[in-house]
Amino acid sequence: MTAARHANPPQPLLWDVFCRVVDNLGDIGVCWRLAANLAARHQQVRLWVDDESALRWMAPGALEDQFLGIQVLGWEQSRETKTLEKLAPADVWVETFGCEIAPEFIATHAYSTRSGGQNDTQKWPVWLNLEYLTAENFAERAHTLPSPIMSGPAAGGTKHFFYPGFTPGTGGLLREADLPARQAAFDRAAWLAGLGIGWQGERLVSLFCYEPTALEALLRQLAGESETAETTRNVIATHLLVTHGRAAEAVKKTIFNIENEPQPSWNKRRQLSISYLPALTQRDFDHLLWACDLNFVRGEDSLVRAIWAGRPFVWQIYPQHDNAHHDKLAAFLDVIDAPASLRRFHRTWNEVDSQPLQAPDLTSWSDAALRTRQRLLAQPDLVSQLLEFVARVRK
Secondary structure, eight states, X not given: OOOOTTSSOOOOOEXXXXXXXXXXXXXXXXXXXXXXXXXXXXXXXXXEESOOXXXXXXXXXXXXXXXXXXXXXXXXXXXXXXXXXXXXXXXXXXXXXXXOOOHHHHHHHHHHHHHTTOOHXXXXXXXEEEOOOOOSTHHHHHTTOEEEOOSSTTTTOEEEEEOOOSSTTSOOOOOOTTHHHHHHTOOHHHHHHXXXXXXXXXXXXXXXXXXXXXXXXXXHHHTTOOTTXXXXXXXXXXXXXXXXXXXXXXXXXXXXXXXXXXXXXXTTTOOEEEEEOOOOOHHHHHXXXXXXXXXXXXXXXXXXXXXXXXXXEEEEOOOOTTSHHHXXXXXXXXXXXXXXXXXXXXXXXXXXXOOOOOOOOHHHHHHHHHHHHHHHHTSOOXXXXXXXXXXXXXX
């Protein structure tokens, strides 16, 4: 009887993942999902982060090392030689979103390998630069390209660019192996009841946004007061679930402004009710998206989660001062084959133009969302591709 081909599975690797929190918490959100996904596949992860405060509500227990396979370390510790000398060398380094590993960290590693008698080919871990998510064509061209390092303590090393994306020529999207099963077992009414929300079958809309200028128009529209609404006779009762932080502050400020108009038309039919949510864990943010009939999301991590939810969604892209985000938004709408009404809504919501906010067409938007989800589920996810690429480079 011959031995099983996979009697000796590959040994788990040790990954150093580096994260600098710029703003809006998308950085740490993606990095924690990455770390958790790697750990779920029996990898060991050290997450180096310069502001870990969001993990207290995003992943309770993370800072107390309660997640098997994940250790959270402060960024400043990556500059402390005495601390670094006590740590086992990693097999993989991941710089996320263009953050750069501290020179002290690199120098300590270079010195330890030289003193250990290793040659240059043995010296460096697989070194990856995990880039921002984009649907633009350059992502495929640049994906996995090497970047040799010619000077400094890292001389002789090579970084590889790794681009998440929406096409087979990119690194794919973060997705847990059990995601479809968890979603299929989700009980919407029970989850809402756990938040103290007595759902009576009204349309549910989630709002995770910055401060869009069209927010007032959206609130009026949901309340049946929009001039662009096709009819006011059959206004659908809507319950708006507003996320903690900037979205909640924006809604409260907008409502205050509306109510102080000389002749307010705000919600006089009482067709719109609003709940302000507490800060949600990453798992409960997924539950929010699964519970709602329409999701407004922002940034990178929540966009991916909205795609996996398979519900109609509107994306507020992070604005850039040179309007480079306009092209990025257009590329995304192209890659999901968005219907005309969804494109118009996105352009207004993202201030690409000043057209009135159109009424949502949830039927066509739902079709586009489901097609996108099914197509992307058929592609390898980001962590599977990372593991395969790292194995190939290590050979």
